[in-house]
């Protein structure tokens with residue numbers, strides 16, 4: 106039944122249950138008095154402070170016919186009411202998730218949401234429309250038989266980003282403006298820096314929404330509820346702006362961090378690569394052995410493995426000075442590491458000389474601890490029978506240590522072990538981006554395999570993009586080019602006849618990763634590294 110405040114009938118529509126209320130109006134289930142058609146009737150007073158209906162109705166014609174776009178059946182005014190009659194749809198993702206009572210959503214459902222919502226945005230953007238208010242409450246499922254399809258609703262903040270007169274993209278502006286959107290998911294650029302929203306910001310909101318669903322307790326800035334004062338809003342913006350993607354996505358599959366970083370790297374008028382990210386989420390499901398269909402099946406059919414994010418870093422009080430001290434100590438220790446006597450692959454007299462100098466100054470290396478563990482011990486802890494406190498090496502440290510260890514790998518079996526450890530470090534880490542420490546390992550491997558006896562010019566596989574030696578501008582290569590190249594490298598590695606040939610492949614591998622968007626070590630990249638390690642072992 107309609108609320109007392111509202112009339113029982115508006116135009117040809119008889120009002121039924123209230124489906125939801127927004128800032129400026131309400132939505133009712135409504136039945137057409139003549140045809141019996143049931144719709145969702147979005148009604149607002151004509152003198153509403155924020156008359157979004159009169160604005161929203163302009164976007165429906167552009168969006169009609171797209172999958173997941175509600176149909177506008179009728180609209181108009183009736184007395185002091187403005188109404189839109191749109192497809193009656195099901196519950197929002199927000200209410201589905203809240204009702205589930207779960208701390209996090211299962212990975213499969215989140216990937217399906219990602220794939221569908223990105224697809225909806227691709228359609229909206231292809232029609233020249235920005236949504237500008239992406240949030241869980243504005244993504245609803247259809248009614249059966251369309252209950253596995255996600256629909257976008259609420260175009261009250263939408264905007265045409267292609268100027269109808271000039272057919273050009275709306276201009277950017279340096280002038281800081283009030284933000285449009287929502288506190289939780291609106292991009293950092295728009296919300297915290299007052300930038301003009303464009304396609305990239307719709308996509309960033311999707312990334313934040315997905316990360317929110319996978320994080321116990323949600324994104325940290327959502328946990329205190331809607332800010333009620335300017336000071337609380339400022340605090341929220343600061344937290345949103347300052348939280349780094351790697352902290353936000355701590356413990357989540359790397360795709361989420363990469364997606365967020367990708368959105369934040371997009372230029373103002375750049376067209377996002379929608380299909381790439383739909384494919385990435387599909388590939389993630391495949392990798393996890395899950396069905397790859399994007400249909401949103403709710404509740405999830407089987408108990409799904411839940412992605413557990415470790416507690417947010419900020420909740421663990423850590424004394425930064427102490428950590429810095431420990432890391433500095435480690436760097437010094439690594440500089441003095443005992444390299445020991447080694448076999449050589451060739452004439453490496455110059456290398457050996459340097460090793461002798463280092464050894465003369467080096468203290469005895471601690472022994473008996475796992476490679477990836479740093480031992481921090483007091484005198485007391487060194488007492489027999491007392492277990493030392495251990496800290497896991499961060500990725501950068503581990504890779505730096507690995508790069509330093511490469512010259513010690515004086516035969517192919519040892520080199521194969523280094524490659525395996527390289528794979529392990531990369532796979533254990535939440536981010537699959539190849540950092541400069543990772544490139545340093547590749548450089549060291551190249552040198553060791555090409556000719557360890559001479560100091561070759563460092564390979565520098567990680568040279569900055571757009572600075573090709575021949576002066577030709579080199580942008581990131583499309584994903585399919587990367588995949589093809591990695592496949593060829595993998596095949597060639599399996600057939601390589603010498604270390605020199607393998608070294609060349611390592612150099613090419615570094616270049617391929619360096620030129621790829623996000624410098625990501627994908628499954629195909631791991632395939633090459635696997636083949637490299639296997640071939641080193643068989644060359645003996």
Ligand SMILES: Nc1ncnc2c1ncn2[C@@H]1O[C@H](COP(=O)(O)OP(=O)(O)OP(=O)(O)O)[C@@H](O)[C@H]1O
Nearest residue numbers: 124125127128130132145192193194197242258259
């Ligand atoms: N077509 C629909 N079918 C069923 N329920 C709907 C439909 N459209 C909206 N709703 C429900 O009504 C709620 C409010 O809808 P909507 O966001 O369009 O209104 P709004 O007034 O613009 O809200 P807000 O001020 O929060 O942006 C939605 O979260 C949803 O639960």
